[in-house]
Amino acid sequence: MKLTLKIWRQARGAAQGKLVDYKIDNVSEDMSFLEMLDQLNEELTAAGEEPVAFDSDCREGICGTCGVVINGTAHGRGNSPVPTTTCQLHMRSFHDGDTITIEPWKAKAFPVLKDLVVDRTALDRVIQAGGFISVNTGAAPDAHSLLAPKLQSDRAFDNATCIGCGACVAACPNASAMLFTSAKVTHLLNLPQGQPERFLRVKNMVGQHDAEGFGNCTNIGECSAVCPKGIQLESISTLNRDLVWSLFRKDGFTVA
Amino acid sequence: MGVLIGAAGPPIRLLSVATKLVTRDSSRTANNRAVHSTVFRKVLMAVTGLFLILFLLMHMFGNLKLLIPDGGLEEFDEYSHYLRMFLYPVLPPKFFLWVFRLVLLLCAVVHIEAATRLTFRDYDARMGMGRYLKQRYLAGSFAARTMIWSGIIILVGVIFHLLQFTTQTITVGYLGSVAPHLRVILGFQHWWLVLLYAFWVGLVSFHVYHGFYSAFCTLGARVGAFSAKVIKICSVIVALLVFFGFMASPLAILFGLVTA
Ligand code: HEM
Ligand code: SF4
Numbered sequence: 001m002k003l004t005l006k007i008w009r010q011a012r013g014a015a016q017g018k019l020v021d022y023k024i025d026n027v028s029e030d031m032s033f034l035e036m037l038d039q040l041n042e043e044l045t046a047a048g049e050e051p052v053a054f055d056s057d058c059r060e061g062i063c064g065t066c067g068v069v070i071n072g073t074a075h076g077r078g079n080s081p082v083p084t085t086t087c088q089l090h091m092r093s094f095h096d097g098d099t100i101t102i103e104p105w106k107a108k109a110f111p112v113l114k115d116l117v118v119d120r121t122a123l124d125r126v127i128q129a130g131g132f133i134s135v136n137t138g139a140a141p142d143a144h145s146l147l148a149p150k151l152q153s154d155r156a157f158d159n160a161t162c163i164g165c166g167a168c169v170a171a172c173p174n175a176s177a178m179l180f181t182s183a184k185v186t187h188l189l190n191l192p193q194g195q196p197e198r199f200l201r202v203k204n205m206v207g208q209h210d211a212e213g214f215g216n217c218t219n220i221g222e223c224s225a226v227c228p229k230g231i232q233l234e235s236i237s238t239l240n241r242d243l244v245w246s247l248f249r250k251d252g253f254t255v256a
Numbered sequence: 257m258g259v260l261i262g263a264a265g266p267p268i269r270l271l272s273v274a275t276k277l278v279t280r281d282s283s284r285t286a287n288n289r290a291v292h293s294t295v296f297r298k299v300l301m302a303v304t305g306l307f308l309i310l311f312l313l314m315h316m317f318g319n320l321k322l323l324i325p326d327g328g329l330e331e332f333d334e335y336s337h338y339l340r341m342f343l344y345p346v347l348p349p350k351f352f353l354w355v356f357r358l359v360l361l362l363c364a365v366v367h368i369e370a371a372t373r374l375t376f377r378d379y380d381a382r383m384g385m386g387r388y389l390k391q392r393y394l395a396g397s398f399a400a401r402t403m404i405w406s407g408i409i410i411l412v413g414v415i416f417h418l419l420q421f422t423t424q425t426i427t428v429g430y431l432g433s434v435a436p437h438l439r440v441i442l443g444f445q446h447w448w449l450v451l452l453y454a455f456w457v458g459l460v461s462f463h464v465y466h467g468f469y470s471a472f473c474t475l476g477a478r479v480g481a482f483s484a485k486v487i488k489i490c491s492v493i494v495a496l497l498v499f500f501g502f503m504a505s506p507l508a509i510l511f512g513l514v515t516a
Protein backbone atom coordinates (compact mmCIF):
# COMPACT_ATOMS: atom_id res chain seq x y z
CA MET A 1 0.00 0.00 0.00
CA LYS A 2 0.83 3.64 -0.40
CA LEU A 3 1.01 5.92 2.60
CA THR A 4 1.70 9.51 3.54
CA LEU A 5 3.70 9.84 6.74
CA LYS A 6 3.90 12.98 8.80
CA ILE A 7 6.87 12.44 11.07
CA TRP A 8 8.21 14.62 13.88
CA ARG A 9 11.79 15.60 13.04
CA GLN A 10 13.86 17.23 15.74
CA ALA A 11 17.60 17.66 15.45
CA ARG A 12 19.78 16.44 18.29
CA GLY A 13 19.94 19.13 20.94
CA ALA A 14 17.27 21.30 19.31
CA ALA A 15 14.51 22.65 21.53
CA GLN A 16 11.81 22.31 18.90
CA GLY A 17 10.98 20.12 15.95
CA LYS A 18 8.34 19.96 13.26
CA LEU A 19 6.30 17.50 11.24
CA VAL A 20 7.80 16.53 7.89
CA ASP A 21 5.84 14.76 5.16
CA TYR A 22 7.13 11.58 3.52
CA LYS A 23 5.59 9.38 0.85
CA ILE A 24 6.13 5.67 1.04
CA ASP A 25 5.04 2.97 -1.40
CA ASN A 26 5.08 -0.85 -1.52
CA VAL A 27 4.21 -1.29 2.13
CA SER A 28 2.99 -4.81 2.84
CA GLU A 29 0.18 -5.26 5.33
CA ASP A 30 2.19 -8.01 7.01
CA MET A 31 4.93 -5.57 7.98
CA SER A 32 5.13 -4.33 11.50
CA PHE A 33 4.95 -0.60 12.00
CA LEU A 34 8.68 -0.43 12.73
CA GLU A 35 9.52 -2.46 9.62
CA MET A 36 7.62 0.14 7.67
CA LEU A 37 9.80 2.82 9.28
CA ASP A 38 12.87 0.70 8.51
CA GLN A 39 11.87 0.70 4.86
CA LEU A 40 11.44 4.45 4.94
CA ASN A 41 14.90 4.81 6.50
CA GLU A 42 16.43 2.59 3.80
CA GLU A 43 14.91 4.85 1.17
CA LEU A 44 15.99 8.01 2.97
CA THR A 45 19.53 6.69 3.33
CA ALA A 46 19.67 5.75 -0.36
CA ALA A 47 18.49 9.25 -1.22
CA GLY A 48 21.20 10.73 1.00
CA GLU A 49 18.83 12.07 3.63
CA GLU A 50 19.08 11.68 7.38
CA PRO A 51 17.08 8.60 8.49
CA VAL A 52 14.40 8.97 11.17
CA ALA A 53 15.68 8.09 14.64
CA PHE A 54 13.42 5.85 16.69
CA ASP A 55 13.91 3.39 19.54
CA SER A 56 13.40 -0.34 19.39
CA ASP A 57 14.99 -3.48 20.71
CA CYS A 58 13.16 -6.79 21.11
CA ARG A 59 10.47 -6.07 18.53
CA GLU A 60 8.26 -8.65 20.18
CA GLY A 61 6.44 -6.46 22.66
CA ILE A 62 8.34 -7.39 25.80
CA CYS A 63 11.14 -4.91 26.38
CA GLY A 64 9.41 -1.54 26.37
CA THR A 65 12.01 0.22 24.27
CA CYS A 66 9.80 1.19 21.36
CA GLY A 67 6.97 3.65 21.49
CA VAL A 68 5.68 6.57 19.45
CA VAL A 69 2.39 8.44 19.26
CA ILE A 70 0.58 7.32 16.11
CA ASN A 71 -2.39 9.34 14.86
CA GLY A 72 -2.79 10.88 18.30
CA THR A 73 -2.69 7.73 20.42
CA ALA A 74 0.31 6.19 22.17
CA HIS A 75 1.52 2.97 20.49
CA GLY A 76 -1.17 3.58 17.85
CA ARG A 77 -3.73 2.12 20.22
CA GLY A 78 -6.45 3.97 18.32
CA ASN A 79 -5.67 1.96 15.19
CA SER A 80 -4.87 -1.38 16.77
CA PRO A 81 -7.71 -3.73 17.72
CA VAL A 82 -5.72 -5.11 20.67
CA PRO A 83 -3.39 -3.52 23.24
CA THR A 84 0.10 -3.62 21.74
CA THR A 85 3.43 -1.93 21.72
CA THR A 86 4.41 -0.01 18.59
CA CYS A 87 6.61 -2.91 17.42
CA GLN A 88 3.65 -5.28 17.54
CA LEU A 89 1.36 -2.96 15.63
CA HIS A 90 1.02 -4.20 12.06
CA MET A 91 0.33 -2.39 8.85
CA ARG A 92 -2.87 -4.39 8.34
CA SER A 93 -4.39 -1.96 10.85
CA PHE A 94 -4.03 0.77 8.21
CA HIS A 95 -5.43 1.26 4.74
CA ASP A 96 -4.01 2.16 1.37
CA GLY A 97 -3.76 5.92 0.97
CA ASP A 98 -3.82 6.66 4.71
CA THR A 99 -2.00 9.59 6.22
CA ILE A 100 -0.23 8.60 9.43
CA THR A 101 1.03 11.16 11.93
CA ILE A 102 3.95 9.99 14.05
CA GLU A 103 5.17 11.97 17.07
CA PRO A 104 7.43 11.18 20.02
CA TRP A 105 6.20 10.82 23.62
CA LYS A 106 5.77 14.38 24.85
CA ALA A 107 6.22 15.29 28.49
CA LYS A 108 8.51 17.63 30.36
CA ALA A 109 10.07 14.66 32.14
CA PHE A 110 10.82 12.96 28.78
CA PRO A 111 13.08 15.34 26.84
CA VAL A 112 13.29 14.55 23.14
CA LEU A 113 16.80 13.38 22.26
CA LYS A 114 16.28 13.23 18.52
CA ASP A 115 13.27 12.79 16.21
CA LEU A 116 11.16 10.09 17.87
CA VAL A 117 13.65 9.14 20.58
CA VAL A 118 13.01 10.45 24.09
CA ASP A 119 14.98 10.14 27.31
CA ARG A 120 12.97 8.00 29.73
CA THR A 121 15.53 7.70 32.50
CA ALA A 122 13.11 9.56 34.77
CA LEU A 123 11.24 6.25 35.03
CA ASP A 124 14.48 4.49 36.00
CA ARG A 125 14.98 6.95 38.84
CA VAL A 126 11.45 6.33 40.08
CA ILE A 127 12.30 2.61 40.25
CA GLN A 128 15.63 3.34 41.90
CA ALA A 129 13.84 5.27 44.60
CA GLY A 130 12.19 2.13 45.91
CA GLY A 131 10.96 -0.23 43.22
CA PHE A 132 12.97 -3.18 44.50
CA ILE A 133 13.31 -5.50 47.48
CA SER A 134 16.44 -5.88 49.54
CA VAL A 135 17.62 -9.44 50.20
CA ASN A 136 20.82 -10.88 51.50
CA THR A 137 22.93 -12.54 48.89
CA GLY A 138 23.78 -16.16 49.37
CA ALA A 139 22.18 -19.41 48.40
CA ALA A 140 18.80 -19.02 46.72
CA PRO A 141 16.03 -19.84 49.23
CA ASP A 142 13.71 -22.73 48.61
CA ALA A 143 10.87 -21.63 46.33
CA HIS A 144 8.24 -22.77 48.80
CA SER A 145 9.73 -21.21 51.89
CA LEU A 146 7.66 -18.04 51.43
CA LEU A 147 4.05 -18.64 50.56
CA ALA A 148 2.09 -16.07 48.56
CA PRO A 149 -1.71 -16.40 48.43
CA LYS A 150 -3.04 -17.08 44.93
CA LEU A 151 -5.05 -13.88 44.54
CA GLN A 152 -2.18 -11.69 45.70
CA SER A 153 0.38 -13.46 43.58
CA ASP A 154 -1.86 -13.04 40.54
CA ARG A 155 -2.20 -9.34 41.23
CA ALA A 156 1.53 -9.03 41.75
CA PHE A 157 2.16 -10.80 38.47
CA ASP A 158 -0.33 -8.70 36.51
CA ASN A 159 1.40 -5.57 37.71
CA ALA A 160 4.88 -6.98 37.23
CA THR A 161 4.18 -7.16 33.49
CA CYS A 162 4.75 -3.40 33.13
CA ILE A 163 7.59 -2.95 30.66
CA GLY A 164 8.27 0.70 31.44
CA CYS A 165 7.51 1.90 27.94
CA GLY A 166 6.13 5.25 29.13
CA ALA A 167 2.99 5.16 26.98
CA CYS A 168 0.92 5.99 30.05
CA VAL A 169 2.83 9.25 30.48
CA ALA A 170 2.52 10.05 26.79
CA ALA A 171 -1.23 9.45 26.79
CA CYS A 172 -2.08 11.09 30.10
CA PRO A 173 -3.50 14.60 29.57
CA ASN A 174 -1.59 15.55 32.74
CA ALA A 175 1.62 13.71 31.76
CA SER A 176 1.48 11.80 35.02
CA ALA A 177 3.47 8.60 35.51
CA MET A 178 1.14 7.29 38.19
CA LEU A 179 0.19 4.14 36.25
CA PHE A 180 3.83 3.16 35.91
CA THR A 181 4.67 4.01 39.52
CA SER A 182 1.59 2.26 40.87
CA ALA A 183 2.27 -0.88 38.84
CA LYS A 184 5.55 -1.35 40.66
CA VAL A 185 4.11 -0.43 44.07
CA THR A 186 1.18 -2.84 43.57
CA HIS A 187 3.47 -5.58 42.29
CA LEU A 188 5.67 -5.52 45.38
CA LEU A 189 3.05 -4.83 48.06
CA ASN A 190 1.19 -7.99 47.12
CA LEU A 191 4.18 -10.21 47.84
CA PRO A 192 5.61 -11.23 51.21
CA GLN A 193 9.07 -10.18 50.02
CA GLY A 194 7.77 -6.66 49.46
CA GLN A 195 6.49 -6.12 52.98
CA PRO A 196 9.56 -4.95 54.94
CA GLU A 197 10.11 -1.90 52.71
CA ARG A 198 6.46 -1.44 51.74
CA PHE A 199 5.67 1.90 53.34
CA LEU A 200 9.04 3.51 52.78
CA ARG A 201 8.85 2.37 49.16
CA VAL A 202 5.59 4.12 48.39
CA LYS A 203 6.76 7.36 50.01
CA ASN A 204 10.06 7.35 48.17
CA MET A 205 8.66 6.39 44.79
CA VAL A 206 5.89 8.98 44.90
CA GLY A 207 8.42 11.58 46.06
CA GLN A 208 10.69 10.77 43.13
CA HIS A 209 7.76 10.72 40.69
CA ASP A 210 6.91 14.27 41.73
CA ALA A 211 10.51 15.42 41.71
CA GLU A 212 10.89 14.30 38.11
CA GLY A 213 8.22 16.79 37.09
CA PHE A 214 5.48 14.36 36.10
CA GLY A 215 1.91 15.60 36.37
CA ASN A 216 -0.79 14.95 38.91
CA CYS A 217 -3.19 12.05 38.29
CA THR A 218 -6.85 13.06 37.98
CA ASN A 219 -8.25 9.57 37.31
CA ILE A 220 -9.04 10.18 33.66
CA GLY A 221 -8.03 6.70 32.50
CA GLU A 222 -6.27 7.53 29.23
CA CYS A 223 -3.18 5.70 30.55
CA SER A 224 -4.67 2.26 30.99
CA ALA A 225 -6.50 2.62 27.68
CA VAL A 226 -3.15 2.64 25.87
CA CYS A 227 -1.09 0.42 28.19
CA PRO A 228 0.18 -2.53 26.15
CA LYS A 229 0.22 -4.66 29.29
CA GLY A 230 -3.27 -3.85 30.49
CA ILE A 231 -2.27 -2.28 33.82
CA GLN A 232 -5.52 -1.05 35.36
CA LEU A 233 -6.49 2.12 37.21
CA GLU A 234 -7.02 -0.12 40.25
CA SER A 235 -3.27 -0.05 40.68
CA ILE A 236 -3.32 3.73 41.08
CA SER A 237 -6.08 3.41 43.65
CA THR A 238 -3.93 0.85 45.47
CA LEU A 239 -0.96 3.20 45.49
CA ASN A 240 -3.11 6.03 46.85
CA ARG A 241 -4.42 3.83 49.62
CA ASP A 242 -0.93 2.67 50.52
CA LEU A 243 0.41 6.21 50.57
CA VAL A 244 -2.26 7.31 53.03
CA TRP A 245 -1.56 4.24 55.15
CA SER A 246 2.15 4.93 55.04
CA LEU A 247 1.69 8.34 56.64
CA PHE A 248 0.69 6.55 59.84
CA ARG A 249 3.84 4.42 59.80
CA LYS A 250 7.18 5.35 61.23
CA ASP A 251 9.06 4.49 58.03
CA GLY A 252 10.69 7.46 56.38
CA PHE A 253 10.86 9.87 59.30
CA THR A 254 14.62 10.16 59.16
CA VAL A 255 16.71 11.62 56.38
CA ALA A 256 18.04 8.79 54.26
CA MET B 257 8.58 23.94 43.49
CA GLY B 258 11.27 22.96 45.97
CA VAL B 259 14.30 20.89 45.09
CA LEU B 260 13.96 18.76 42.02
CA ILE B 261 16.00 15.62 42.29
CA GLY B 262 17.63 14.37 39.16
CA ALA B 263 15.16 16.11 36.90
CA ALA B 264 16.90 19.43 37.26
CA GLY B 265 19.91 20.25 35.15
CA PRO B 266 20.57 21.65 31.73
CA PRO B 267 17.52 21.69 29.45
CA ILE B 268 19.08 19.29 27.01
CA ARG B 269 20.45 16.14 28.54
CA LEU B 270 22.34 14.16 25.97
CA LEU B 271 23.22 10.66 27.04
CA SER B 272 22.31 11.07 30.65
CA VAL B 273 21.76 7.33 30.77
CA ALA B 274 23.15 5.78 33.93
CA THR B 275 25.51 8.66 34.59
CA LYS B 276 23.58 10.85 36.98
CA LEU B 277 21.08 8.81 38.90
CA VAL B 278 20.44 10.76 42.08
CA THR B 279 17.41 9.32 43.74
CA ARG B 280 17.60 10.70 47.25
CA ASP B 281 17.03 14.27 48.25
CA SER B 282 18.83 14.42 51.55
CA SER B 283 17.26 17.69 52.62
CA ARG B 284 13.86 16.16 53.37
CA THR B 285 12.59 12.96 54.88
CA ALA B 286 10.59 10.51 52.80
CA ASN B 287 7.59 11.18 55.00
CA ASN B 288 7.86 14.90 54.45
CA ARG B 289 7.95 14.38 50.70
CA ALA B 290 4.91 12.10 50.90
CA VAL B 291 2.92 14.72 52.79
CA HIS B 292 3.79 17.28 50.12
CA SER B 293 3.20 14.91 47.22
CA THR B 294 0.70 15.25 44.43
CA VAL B 295 -1.05 12.16 45.76
CA PHE B 296 -1.61 13.63 49.19
CA ARG B 297 -2.85 16.86 47.66
CA LYS B 298 -5.36 14.81 45.72
CA VAL B 299 -6.49 13.17 48.95
CA LEU B 300 -7.18 16.61 50.42
CA MET B 301 -9.13 17.50 47.28
CA ALA B 302 -11.13 14.32 47.52
CA VAL B 303 -12.07 14.76 51.18
CA THR B 304 -13.01 18.42 50.76
CA GLY B 305 -14.81 17.71 47.48
CA LEU B 306 -16.87 14.93 49.06
CA PHE B 307 -17.79 17.20 51.96
CA LEU B 308 -18.96 19.81 49.45
CA ILE B 309 -21.04 17.16 47.70
CA LEU B 310 -22.57 16.14 51.04
CA PHE B 311 -23.49 19.75 51.64
CA LEU B 312 -24.95 20.02 48.13
CA LEU B 313 -27.22 17.03 48.77
CA MET B 314 -28.38 18.41 52.14
CA HIS B 315 -29.04 21.78 50.60
CA MET B 316 -30.97 20.16 47.78
CA PHE B 317 -33.30 18.20 50.06
CA GLY B 318 -33.98 21.40 51.97
CA ASN B 319 -34.90 23.19 48.75
CA LEU B 320 -37.32 20.44 47.79
CA LYS B 321 -39.52 21.47 50.73
CA LEU B 322 -40.82 24.24 48.49
CA LEU B 323 -42.63 21.57 46.51
CA ILE B 324 -44.59 20.18 49.46
CA PRO B 325 -48.23 21.07 48.79
CA ASP B 326 -50.06 22.94 51.60
CA GLY B 327 -47.69 24.49 54.07
CA GLY B 328 -44.51 23.76 52.12
CA LEU B 329 -43.66 27.43 52.00
CA GLU B 330 -43.92 27.86 55.75
CA GLU B 331 -41.91 24.72 56.17
CA PHE B 332 -39.25 26.18 53.87
CA ASP B 333 -38.96 29.33 55.96
CA GLU B 334 -38.99 27.23 59.12
CA TYR B 335 -36.16 25.15 57.68
CA SER B 336 -34.27 28.34 56.85
CA HIS B 337 -34.84 29.50 60.42
CA TYR B 338 -33.96 26.10 61.88
CA LEU B 339 -30.58 26.16 60.11
CA ARG B 340 -29.83 29.33 62.02
CA MET B 341 -31.05 27.96 65.34
CA PHE B 342 -29.71 24.41 65.05
CA LEU B 343 -28.60 22.98 68.44
CA TYR B 344 -29.97 26.06 70.25
CA PRO B 345 -30.18 26.32 73.27
CA VAL B 346 -27.27 23.89 73.77
CA LEU B 347 -25.20 26.30 71.69
CA PRO B 348 -25.71 30.04 71.27
CA PRO B 349 -28.05 31.02 68.39
CA LYS B 350 -26.45 30.86 64.94
CA PHE B 351 -23.40 29.16 66.47
CA PHE B 352 -23.81 25.95 64.54
CA LEU B 353 -24.57 27.85 61.37
CA TRP B 354 -21.33 29.80 61.65
CA VAL B 355 -19.25 26.75 62.47
CA PHE B 356 -20.77 25.01 59.49
CA ARG B 357 -20.14 27.98 57.24
CA LEU B 358 -16.52 28.17 58.38
CA VAL B 359 -15.97 24.48 57.72
CA LEU B 360 -17.53 24.85 54.28
CA LEU B 361 -15.36 27.85 53.53
CA LEU B 362 -12.29 26.01 54.71
CA CYS B 363 -13.14 23.06 52.45
CA ALA B 364 -13.66 25.38 49.51
CA VAL B 365 -10.35 27.16 50.11
CA VAL B 366 -8.38 23.92 50.46
CA HIS B 367 -10.10 22.46 47.39
CA ILE B 368 -9.49 25.49 45.22
CA GLU B 369 -5.90 25.95 46.38
CA ALA B 370 -5.12 22.33 45.53
CA ALA B 371 -7.00 22.59 42.22
CA THR B 372 -5.00 25.65 41.21
CA ARG B 373 -1.65 24.09 42.02
CA LEU B 374 -2.63 20.87 40.31
CA THR B 375 -3.70 22.66 37.17
CA PHE B 376 -0.47 24.63 36.90
CA ARG B 377 1.63 21.57 37.61
CA ASP B 378 -0.13 19.53 34.96
CA TYR B 379 0.14 22.35 32.43
CA ASP B 380 3.86 22.43 33.09
CA ALA B 381 4.30 18.64 32.98
CA ARG B 382 2.72 18.33 29.54
CA MET B 383 4.64 21.40 28.33
CA GLY B 384 1.68 23.69 27.80
CA MET B 385 -0.93 23.82 25.11
CA GLY B 386 -0.75 22.02 21.78
CA ARG B 387 1.17 19.05 23.00
CA TYR B 388 0.50 16.72 20.10
CA LEU B 389 -0.23 18.05 16.65
CA LYS B 390 -2.68 15.23 16.32
CA GLN B 391 -4.51 14.10 19.44
CA ARG B 392 -7.17 11.48 19.88
CA TYR B 393 -8.67 10.50 23.24
CA LEU B 394 -9.68 6.91 23.85
CA ALA B 395 -10.95 6.95 27.41
CA GLY B 396 -11.96 9.49 29.98
CA SER B 397 -14.87 11.89 29.78
CA PHE B 398 -15.03 15.46 28.60
CA ALA B 399 -16.03 16.30 32.18
CA ALA B 400 -12.77 14.78 33.44
CA ARG B 401 -10.61 16.87 31.14
CA THR B 402 -12.35 20.15 31.92
CA MET B 403 -12.60 20.00 35.72
CA ILE B 404 -10.83 23.32 36.21
CA TRP B 405 -13.21 25.14 33.84
CA SER B 406 -16.37 23.72 35.37
CA GLY B 407 -14.80 24.51 38.76
CA ILE B 408 -14.15 28.16 37.89
CA ILE B 409 -17.68 28.67 36.59
CA ILE B 410 -19.07 27.01 39.73
CA LEU B 411 -17.11 29.46 41.84
CA VAL B 412 -18.47 32.47 39.94
CA GLY B 413 -21.95 30.98 40.25
CA VAL B 414 -21.61 30.48 43.99
CA ILE B 415 -20.71 34.14 44.48
CA PHE B 416 -23.72 35.22 42.42
CA HIS B 417 -25.94 32.76 44.28
CA LEU B 418 -24.92 34.08 47.70
CA LEU B 419 -25.34 37.70 46.60
CA GLN B 420 -28.82 36.85 45.41
CA PHE B 421 -30.32 34.63 48.09
CA THR B 422 -28.24 35.23 51.21
CA THR B 423 -27.24 38.89 51.21
CA GLN B 424 -29.95 39.98 48.71
CA THR B 425 -27.50 42.39 47.10
CA ILE B 426 -28.81 41.27 43.75
CA THR B 427 -32.58 40.87 43.69
CA VAL B 428 -34.70 39.52 40.89
CA GLY B 429 -38.45 40.16 40.78
CA TYR B 430 -38.66 42.28 43.91
CA LEU B 431 -36.94 45.12 45.72
CA GLY B 432 -35.71 45.31 49.28
CA SER B 433 -35.74 42.29 51.58
CA VAL B 434 -38.36 39.54 51.76
CA ALA B 435 -38.91 36.13 53.38
CA PRO B 436 -36.68 33.33 52.07
CA HIS B 437 -39.37 31.54 50.09
CA LEU B 438 -40.37 34.78 48.34
CA ARG B 439 -36.78 35.44 47.23
CA VAL B 440 -36.90 32.14 45.42
CA ILE B 441 -40.43 32.26 44.04
CA LEU B 442 -40.33 35.84 42.78
CA GLY B 443 -36.95 35.24 41.18
CA PHE B 444 -37.66 32.02 39.35
CA GLN B 445 -40.79 33.39 37.75
CA HIS B 446 -38.34 34.84 35.20
CA TRP B 447 -37.39 32.34 32.50
CA TRP B 448 -33.91 33.73 31.98
CA LEU B 449 -32.99 33.21 35.62
CA VAL B 450 -34.16 29.59 35.39
CA LEU B 451 -32.04 29.19 32.27
CA LEU B 452 -29.02 30.70 33.98
CA TYR B 453 -29.41 28.37 36.94
CA ALA B 454 -29.95 25.38 34.64
CA PHE B 455 -26.60 26.12 33.02
CA TRP B 456 -24.87 26.59 36.35
CA VAL B 457 -26.40 23.55 38.05
CA GLY B 458 -25.65 21.57 34.90
CA LEU B 459 -21.98 22.40 35.29
CA VAL B 460 -22.09 21.56 38.99
CA SER B 461 -23.43 18.10 38.21
CA PHE B 462 -20.87 17.80 35.42
CA HIS B 463 -18.12 18.52 37.96
CA VAL B 464 -19.71 16.19 40.51
CA TYR B 465 -20.01 13.41 37.93
CA HIS B 466 -16.26 13.13 37.52
CA GLY B 467 -15.46 14.50 40.98
CA PHE B 468 -17.40 11.84 42.86
CA TYR B 469 -15.83 9.07 40.82
CA SER B 470 -12.36 10.58 41.02
CA ALA B 471 -12.58 11.14 44.76
CA PHE B 472 -13.30 7.48 45.47
CA CYS B 473 -10.44 6.42 43.20
CA THR B 474 -8.16 8.86 44.97
CA LEU B 475 -9.20 7.52 48.37
CA GLY B 476 -8.40 4.01 47.20
CA ALA B 477 -11.91 2.58 47.01
CA ARG B 478 -11.43 1.28 43.49
CA VAL B 479 -10.16 -2.19 44.32
CA GLY B 480 -11.31 -4.09 41.23
CA ALA B 481 -13.51 -4.11 38.16
CA PHE B 482 -16.68 -4.46 40.21
CA SER B 483 -16.00 -1.57 42.56
CA ALA B 484 -15.06 0.54 39.54
CA LYS B 485 -18.52 -0.12 38.14
CA VAL B 486 -20.25 0.63 41.45
CA ILE B 487 -18.41 3.94 41.82
CA LYS B 488 -19.22 4.90 38.21
CA ILE B 489 -22.92 4.13 38.64
CA CYS B 490 -23.08 6.01 41.95
CA SER B 491 -21.42 9.04 40.37
CA VAL B 492 -24.05 9.09 37.62
CA ILE B 493 -26.83 8.81 40.20
CA VAL B 494 -25.40 11.59 42.37
CA ALA B 495 -24.88 13.86 39.35
CA LEU B 496 -28.44 13.33 38.12
CA LEU B 497 -29.79 13.79 41.64
CA VAL B 498 -27.95 17.09 41.94
CA PHE B 499 -29.23 18.34 38.59
CA PHE B 500 -32.88 17.35 38.85
CA GLY B 501 -33.07 17.91 42.61
CA PHE B 502 -31.93 21.50 42.28
CA MET B 503 -33.83 22.23 39.08
CA ALA B 504 -37.16 20.83 40.31
CA SER B 505 -38.16 23.90 42.36
CA PRO B 506 -37.19 26.57 39.78
CA LEU B 507 -39.04 24.65 37.06
CA ALA B 508 -42.12 24.17 39.25
CA ILE B 509 -42.12 27.89 39.97
CA LEU B 510 -41.63 28.84 36.33
CA PHE B 511 -44.58 26.71 35.26
CA GLY B 512 -46.77 28.13 38.00
CA LEU B 513 -47.04 24.97 40.09
CA VAL B 514 -45.74 26.84 43.13
CA THR B 515 -46.96 30.38 43.76
CA ALA B 516 -46.41 32.85 46.54
C1 HEM C 1 -19.80 22.70 44.79
C2 HEM C 1 -18.55 22.81 44.69
C3 HEM C 1 -17.57 21.69 44.34
C4 HEM C 1 -17.67 20.35 44.54
C5 HEM C 1 -18.84 19.60 45.14
C6 HEM C 1 -16.45 19.74 44.05
C7 HEM C 1 -16.15 18.39 44.08
C8 HEM C 1 -14.98 17.82 43.62
C9 HEM C 1 -14.56 16.48 43.84
C10 HEM C 1 -15.29 15.43 44.68
C11 HEM C 1 -13.37 16.30 43.19
C12 HEM C 1 -12.53 15.02 43.12
C13 HEM C 1 -11.33 15.14 44.01
C14 HEM C 1 -10.33 14.03 43.88
O1 HEM C 1 -10.44 13.10 43.12
O2 HEM C 1 -9.33 14.09 44.61
C15 HEM C 1 -13.05 17.53 42.55
C16 HEM C 1 -11.93 17.74 41.78
C17 HEM C 1 -11.56 18.96 41.22
N1 HEM C 1 -12.18 20.17 41.44
FE1 HEM C 1 -13.90 20.45 42.48
N2 HEM C 1 -15.62 20.73 43.54
C18 HEM C 1 -16.27 21.94 43.71
C19 HEM C 1 -15.78 23.18 43.38
C20 HEM C 1 -14.63 23.42 42.66
C21 HEM C 1 -14.10 24.72 42.32
C22 HEM C 1 -14.73 26.04 42.74
C23 HEM C 1 -12.96 24.50 41.59
C24 HEM C 1 -11.97 25.45 40.94
C25 HEM C 1 -11.90 26.71 41.02
C26 HEM C 1 -12.77 23.08 41.44
C27 HEM C 1 -11.76 22.49 40.74
C28 HEM C 1 -11.48 21.14 40.73
C29 HEM C 1 -10.42 20.52 40.01
C30 HEM C 1 -9.40 21.21 39.09
C31 HEM C 1 -10.46 19.15 40.32
C32 HEM C 1 -9.44 18.10 39.86
C33 HEM C 1 -9.91 17.20 38.83
C34 HEM C 1 -9.90 15.78 39.30
O3 HEM C 1 -9.43 15.46 40.36
O4 HEM C 1 -10.39 14.96 38.55
N3 HEM C 1 -13.78 22.46 42.13
N4 HEM C 1 -14.04 18.46 42.82
S1 SF4 D 1 2.06 0.98 32.95
FE1 SF4 D 1 1.73 0.21 30.84
S2 SF4 D 1 1.93 2.07 29.57
FE2 SF4 D 1 2.83 2.57 31.56
S3 SF4 D 1 5.02 2.11 31.36
FE3 SF4 D 1 4.06 0.24 32.19
S4 SF4 D 1 3.57 -1.00 30.37
FE4 SF4 D 1 3.99 1.09 29.60
Ligand code: FES
Nearest residue numbers: 057059064066087
Ligand atom coordinates in the same frame (compact mmCIF):
# COMPACT_ATOMS: atom_id res chain seq x y z
S1 FES E 1 10.84 -3.10 20.78
FE1 FES E 1 10.63 -4.22 22.66
S2 FES E 1 8.59 -3.74 23.18
FE2 FES E 1 8.69 -2.88 21.20
